[in-house]
Amino acid sequence: xxxxxxxxxxxxxxxxxxxxxxxxxxxxxxxxxxxxxxxxxxxxxxxxxxxxxxxxxxxxxxxxxxxxxxxxxxxxxxxxxxxxxxxxxxxxxxxxxxxxxxxxxxxxxxxxxxxxxxxxxxxxxxxxxxxxxxxxxxxxxxxxxxxxxxxxxxxxxxxxxxxxxxxxxxxxxxxxxxxxxxxxxxxxxxxxxxxxxxxxxxxxxxxxxxxxxxxxxxxxxxxxxxxxxxxxxxxxxxxxxxxxxxxxxxxxxxxxxxxxxxxxxxxxxxxxxxxxxxxxxxxxxxxxxxxxxxxxxxxxxxxxxxxxxxxxxxxxxxxxxxxxxxx
Amino acid sequence: xxxxxxxxxxxxxxxxxxxxxxxxxxxxxxxxxxxxxxxxxxxxxxxxxxxxxxxxxxxxxxxxxxxxx
Numbered sequence: 001x002x003x004x005x006x007x008x009x010x011x012x013x014x015x016x017x018x019x020x021x022x023x024x025x026x027x028x029x030x031x032x033x034x035x036x037x038x039x040x041x042x043x044x045x046x047x048x049x050x051x052x053x054x055x056x057x058x059x060x061x062x063x064x065x066x067x068x069x070x071x072x073x074x075x076x077x078x079x080x081x082x083x084x085x086x087x088x089x090x091x092x093x094x095x096x097x098x099x100x101x102x103x104x105x106x107x108x109x110x111x112x113x114x115x116x117x118x119x120x121x122x123x124x125x126x127x128x129x130x131x132x133x134x135x136x137x138x139x140x141x142x143x144x145x146x147x148x149x150x151x152x153x154x155x156x157x158x159x160x161x162x163x164x165x166x167x168x169x170x171x172x173x174x175x176x177x178x179x180x181x182x183x184x185x186x187x188x189x190x191x192x193x194x195x196x197x198x199x200x201x202x203x204x205x206x207x208x209x210x211x212x213x214x215x216x217x218x219x220x221x222x223x224x225x226x227x228x229x230x231x232x233x234x235x236x237x238x239x240x241x242x243x244x245x246x247x248x249x250x251x252x253x254x255x256x257x258x259x260x261x262x263x264x265x266x267x268x269x270x271x272x273x274x275x276x277x278x279x280x281x282x283x284x285x286x287x288x289x290x291x292x293x294x295x296x297x298x299x300x301x302x303x304x305x306x307x308x309x310x311x312x313x314x315x316x317x318x319x320x321x322x323x324x325x326x327x
Numbered sequence: 328x329x330x331x332x333x334x335x336x337x338x339x340x341x342x343x344x345x346x347x348x349x350x351x352x353x354x355x356x357x358x359x360x361x362x363x364x365x366x367x368x369x370x371x372x373x374x375x376x377x378x379x380x381x382x383x384x385x386x387x388x389x390x391x392x393x394x395x396x
Contacts, residue, residue: 012378016385016394057386060367061374067367071359075352 003295006152009259011285013057019050022280026270033272035126036195039280051284058288065158066291073165073190079172080187088182095235104177105139109170111223112140112216114203114237118229122198133186133229135236137174138200140216140223141167145305148222151298157291163224164190171226178230185230196225204237207244211254211263211296212278217242217312220303221296242308243315247301248276254296260286263296366390 023029025039038049049055059067091097102113115137120130147159168189178185188194197214201207205225206216213221217240255263262282267274278296287293302308369390377384377392384392 012382012384013374013386013392014383015387017387053387053389057370057389060363060370060389064363067363068360071356075356078348078352 003152003257003259003299004150006257006259006295007290009261009286011289013054013285013289015053022051022284025050026277026280027272028268028270028277028279030271031269035121035124035128036271037126038193040284054284054288061288062291063154063158066154066161069158069161069165070190073161073168076165076169076172077187077190077192080168080175080189080192082176082179084179084184085182091233094233097233098235101137101174101178101232101234105137105170105174108173108177109141109166110139110174111142112138112205112218114138114200114205115234116199116203116236118199122202123194123227123229125193125195128193131229133184134231135229135234136199136203137228137230137234138196138203138205139167139171139174139226139228140200140205140219141170141226142219142223145222145303148294148298148303151294152286152290152292154291156294156298160224160292160294164226167224167226171228175228175230178228178232181232183230183232185228185232187226187228189226194227196227199227200225202239204240206240207242208276209244209254209300209302210248210251210265210276211258211300212276213297213300215242215244215300215302215308216240217302217308220308221300222298222303241316242312243319244302246315246319247311251301253299253301257295257299258283259295262286 022039025037027034027037039051040049040055059070062070098115102115105113115135118131118133118136120128123131123136141163143159143163148156150156168187171187171189175185175187188196197208200214206214209215209221211221214223214225215221216223252265255265260279260282262279264277264279268277270277283293297303302311366389370392373391373393374384385394386392388394
């Protein structure tokens with residue numbers, strides 16, 4: 001897929017007094033490990049972010065469909081926590097409980113479900129208070145490909161926010177269900193500051209792609225994440241190896257289709273880890289001009305419906321063959 | 328538990344607390360709609376004008392996007 005009529009990366013909006021470069025805040029080039037710092041807000045009522053002004057502009061300039069989904073999603077976040085039932089269900093078999101919970105999450109509307117242990121380094125930004133929960137349940141929600149393949153048009157941005165809101169509501173329901181079993185649980189969707197991708201990677205939902213987004217076998221990058229933290233004893237999943245690295249090392253679909261030229265062909269050193277990284281200072285202007293862009297995730301070959309499973313099989317088979325030849 | 332408290336989370340339990348919480352939440356929706364409508368319209372009009380005139384629109388000088396002298 002190619003982007004449909006992307007506008008050129010020529011910007012009218014600018015900062016009169018620019019904040020610190022987003023790449024510096026993100027730790028591009030830093031060799032010491034540290035937690036991520038907040039650059040763009042998740043909780044839009046908080047006003048501490050250095051790049052807050054451009055996000056105020058983005059949301060107030062957005063369509064009513066995008067903006068209303070955002071605000072209603074934030075308001076619905078009031079159901080993210082709640083009272084836990086006094087009768088606590090005893091869990092003899094965490095594996096069986098994990099299976100039941102995943103079935104429940106899918107029944108409630110989640111498309112992908114994975115479980116991992118809570119590690120604060122994966123979840124928290126610098127300066128955040130630690131969590132005391134034991135398990136993180138990552139939930140993935142598919143976007144409508146028929147709408148998203150129009151990225152970067154306005155309707156694609158509307159769809160992204162609609163799915164985030166849907167994900168938040170379902171995360172709330174999963175958390176409510178767990179609390180009805182007598183175990184503490186808290187949903188993290190819209191408007192709640194937490195890192196979602198590292199836990200989703202550890203929980204086996206997918207791998208990090210060159211475009212900085214998660215890639216799953218089932219949906220490519222065409223999905224969004226929410227999270228539920230809980231103490232309910234659960235068996236954890238292992239991280240996935242579906243062959244994303246094998247494709248990303250040579251594929252240039254996102255690199256060549258990014259109008260802002262924000263995606264590098266090589267991994268970068270970011271906060272002490274070499275990883276795929278999207279240039280924030282180039283991306284943010286195009287993103288905020290186009291109601292959320294999304295070109296990179298839609299041109300990704302993994303996002304083509306039905307292709308991911310076959311691509312994964314092909315890449316893993318090729319890797320095995322190469323291993324056999326070299327050994 | 329997490330140390331994080333969302334803006335709209337109920338701090339107390341009970342029917343009255345739930346009612347107050349719902350009122351607060353939906354008042355926020357209405358106020359934010361009005362802000363989006365009024366301030367957002369000024370921003371959208373000013374931004375389009377800046378685009379047409381080929382001059383910068385400063386996002387840290389909302390809602391008119393012009394530098395404060």
